[in-house]
Amino acid sequence: MTAHSIEGKTVIIAGGAKNLGGLIARDLAGHGAKAIAIHYNSAASEAAAEETVAAVKAAGARAAAFQADLTTAGAVEKLFADAVAAFGRPDIAINTVGKVLKKPILDISEAEYDEMSAVNAKSAFFFLKEAGRHLNDDGAIVTLVTSLLGAFTPFYASYAGTKAPVEHFTRAAAKEFGERGISVNAIGPGPMDTPFFYGQESPEAQAYHKSAAALSKFSKTGLTDIEDIVPYVRFLVSEGWWMTGQTILVNGGYTTK
Template sequence: MADHSIKGKTVIIAGGAKNLGGLIARDLARHGAKAVAIHYNSAATRAAALQADLTTAGAVERLFADAIAAVGRPDIAINTTGKVLKKPLTEISEAEYDEMSAVNTKSAFFFLKEAGRHVNDNGKVLTLVTSLLGAFTPFYAAYAGTKAPIEHFVRAAAKEFGARGISVTAVGPGPMDTPFFYPAEGADAVAYHKTAAALSAFTKSGLTHIEDVVPFIRFLVSDGWWITGQTILINGGYTTK
């Protein structure tokens, strides 16, 4: 039977330098993983800090090649990269759309492709999306819209990689109390988001905290391997599908 523990496993995390990605890297390292993180290093584990703009297929391919050269083939591959744009659909320029598509959709597609080529058998692949995929809301057409295709990428990858024992999932956090959230939101919107979740009153800020999300990610890339091809929204009751 396959070993689904984290201890001794090699991990590659795209966007692992700070915020949620950084906490995931530290958390998995504490649980015994050998972590490979973008702009991240830990004295507790063997790690490599790798820099890349992941909006081209070649860059994602080089990222995996560099990571493998540094610490070996990954058992776990996690993609936390993304970009937010909150703007009326009628005001979004072609350049803005192209950038959102490259950062959110294209990079995720080719991350999954390279993960499928390089992750060891019985490995785990996880990609961050957004709880807005379960929302009926204006102004996020470019953000949620360029994250939405990842759901199908994940389903297809789960079917294609499943014969090798690899599980593939997506996680969609609610609005998170990080510097990634605030620049896109006005004061009224921030106030709304801080009260919108069913459990908002029981958190320090009313928002999702990265500490709320990490345990679920740890579970999905270890004992939760039987969950595959699905998108899990982690948001305290902010929205659902």
């Protein structure tokens, strides 16, 4: 096992049951990860989590699924404690958790704002905290954010606005954990071809997003395909270790900063 290889590493993935998180789990197992702790949020994702566990095991890695609502610090602490008890201290921590709300500011309730903040910002903060506490030296942390951090657009204030703090969490954690050789980065995909996208967008908005990126016509769907994000995650947790404290927009030319 080398410091900047996936081979023989232990991984924890928040939101690892399906979609992008599930594909990342499968990919890292295929690249030699030793064990992968797969978090899922609720019973609705349990079957998908078990399918991912089975796929990871079939690729030769150990795996187990862990259910938790990560909007409290205690739940994040328990997730890491349970994962460490099962597989030992992780080398790689990846957080794909997020919630989208497309709504005008004037229509957003306090309860909706609080939920968006808890899912997108609070859970990310405490995931970084526990990753920094539990990761082995020379580890890597990646958080998924959104390319809307580079957009000038209405209706996503509560989504992009509660993902935005993760940029500074990432920079601060990179400085604080760097003396242990731990890199910390964030990846901001463009609109992704997952159920989370289609549930928020009208047919007209879908058509716009499918044509908005510079490389849209070369994508299977016009959107960011989850398969196009996985190599960047893999790179950042292995050979890309020298990059740290960065937010990288991976979106085919959808937005830029």
